[in-house]
Amino acid sequence: MSVLALGLNHATAPLDLRGRFAFSNEQLVPALQAFRERVQRAPEAALVSTCNRTELYVAGEPGDASALLTPAVDWLAEVGGVGSHTLRDHAYVLQGGAAARHAFRVASGLDSMVLGEPQILGQMKQAVREADTAGTLGTTLHQMFQRSFAVAKEVRTCTEIGAHSISMAAASVRLASQLFEDLRELKVLFVGAGEMIELVATHFAARTPRALAVANRTLERGEKLAVRFGAEALRLADLPQRLADFDVVVSCTASSLPIIGLGAVERALKARKHRPMFMVDLAVPRDIEPEVARLRDVYLYTVDDLSALVQIAGEKRQAAVEQAEAIIETGVQGFVHWLDQRGTVPLIQALNAQADDWRAGEIARARKLLAKGEDVEAVLDALSRGLTQKMLHGALAELHAADGEQRAQLAQTVSRLFLRGAARTPGDNQR
Numbered sequence: 001m002s003v004l005a006l007g008l009n010h011a012t013a014p015l016d017l018r019g020r021f022a023f024s025n026e027q028l029v030p031a032l033q034a035f036r037e038r039v040q041r042a043p044e045a046a047l048v049s050t051c052n053r054t055e056l057y058v059a060g061e062p063g064d065a066s067a068l069l070t071p072a073v074d075w076l077a078e079v080g081g082v083g084s085h086t087l088r089d090h091a092y093v094l095q096g097g098a099a100a101r102h103a104f105r106v107a108s109g110l111d112s113m114v115l116g117e118p119q120i121l122g123q124m125k126q127a128v129r130e131a132d133t134a135g136t137l138g139t140t141l142h143q144m145f146q147r148s149f150a151v152a153k154e155v156r157t158c159t160e161i162g163a164h165s166i167s168m169a170a171a172s173v174r175l176a177s178q179l180f181e182d183l184r185e186l187k188v189l190f191v192g193a194g195e196m197i198e199l200v201a202t203h204f205a206a207r208t209p210r211a212l213a214v215a216n217r218t219l220e221r222g223e224k225l226a227v228r229f230g231a232e233a234l235r236l237a238d239l240p241q242r243l244a245d246f247d248v249v250v251s252c253t254a255s256s257l258p259i260i261g262l263g264a265v266e267r268a269l270k271a272r273k274h275r276p277m278f279m280v281d282l283a284v285p286r287d288i289e290p291e292v293a294r295l296r297d298v299y300l301y302t303v304d305d306l307s308a309l310v311q312i313a314g315e316k317r318q319a320a321v322e323q324a325e326a327i328i329e330t331g332v333q334g335f336v337h338w339l340d341q342r343g344t345v346p347l348i349q350a351l352n353a354q355a356d357d358w359r360a361g362e363i364a365r366a367r368k369l370l371a372k373g374e375d376v377e378a379v380l381d382a383l384s385r386g387l388t389q390k391m392l393h394g395a396l397a398e399l400h401a402a403d404g405e406q407r408a409q410l411a412q413t414v415s416r417l418f419l420r421g422a423a424r425t426p427g428d429n430q431r
Helices: 015-020 025-038 062-067 069-080 084-090 097-107 119-134 138-158 168-179 195-205 219-229 236-245 262-271 290-294 305-310 315-343 345-371 376-401 404-418 426-430
Strands: 002-009 044-050 053-060 092-095 187-191 211-216 232-235 248-251 277-281 298-302
Touching: 002 015, 002 069, 002 097, 002 138, 025 044, 025 069, 025 119, 044 119, 044 138, 053 069, 053 097, 053 138, 062 069, 069 084, 092 097, 097 119, 097 138, 097 315, 119 138, 119 195, 138 315, 168 195, 168 277, 168 298, 168 305, 187 195, 187 236, 195 211, 195 219, 195 248, 211 219, 211 236, 219 232, 232 236, 236 262, 262 277, 262 290, 290 298, 298 305, 345 376, 376 404
Parallel strands: 187 211, 187 248, 211 232, 248 277, 277 298
Antiparallel strands: 002 053, 002 092, 044 053
16 A cells, blocks of 8 residues: 655645635545545545645555546645646645655644644544544554654654744734733634634733633634633624724634625724734634735734744754654654555465465365275375475475576575575575
8 A cells, every 4th residue: 555645735835725725624524525436546535634734645555546646636626626737836745655754744743834833633633533434544544644643742752842832822922912012901802712712812811911702603612712711702793893892803713704804804993093903813714804914003913924933943943853853754664664564465365365275175185085084194194295285386386497596586585485493595505
């Protein structure tokens, strides 16, 4: 089996293009089933989709993996509503060990916008669960992802990779503190109630702002998060009327279309008498219309805008990366070795089947001889000789048919296969 990875991320594609290929957790199972139906030659598939990346992993026979590339690109491009050539211009394609290495680096946080960020590991585990539910996971992808999770755990345990990162949440608070003198005087609105909003809310709540609020499409879920932080719970439908009340707005929902438009923000600024608003859009696709950034009194940041704040240089960071890469490389080599072994499974099955046929034939012959009253010892001796002759026949026939260098190489192979722990062949002794 071989693995193919097709993806685009924050390093290869702009935010708005990535937004076209974003899948919510609820969309992963039907998407994978649609891919399987469309590309029937793909026995295994998994989709990893986050705000920074969308990646399709496919496993198939070595020859099939390359042949699957074009239909995979066509399918993903169709899902995103772009031409295949556009997707290829912004995508990366990796195969075999390179695909596994990429998955291991992603799980370990080395391929993230935030070096060492821990969220991606949970997102990958969720992607694996969804692929399993869709019935598209399979042995090869299961093995690759489980090994990537083990490597990620070792990287976080044995290196300081996570100690030298600033999360998007922390970066948002840092930006807000640069714009406003005292965060304790601010009113902060969180739009959405997912894991990222929960993380951002935790960071802002630690700075004890004057008021917090959570707006969510499902009020019950929003209330649950609001209670945790002592915040007000709002319906998403009330957002346009309440937007002017807040100095800081952080949004991260799974909406496929913007939920905060230019007109709503303009009206909010007018009601605020043009007091500045700090807005962070962590969603992919966008939650806030990009035109909002052109308003004079709005400071709007997207996930891509935050990238400069979360890049930390230094010797400690580089040392941690090098140590993590070494751990990952060991894991990749182990997975590639496992893949190679998987390639011999059909041969092993065929050998076992042949041996069973020989055994069945000799036992049947022995039973006939015993039924005729033949001596038991003689029958057992004949059975053992018959089995060993059948086992050796092919190797001996090839040795007799070979000549020159071919015979010498074949003799070494036969010696390794049949004479382990026994005396070596004359050719071996001469070496």
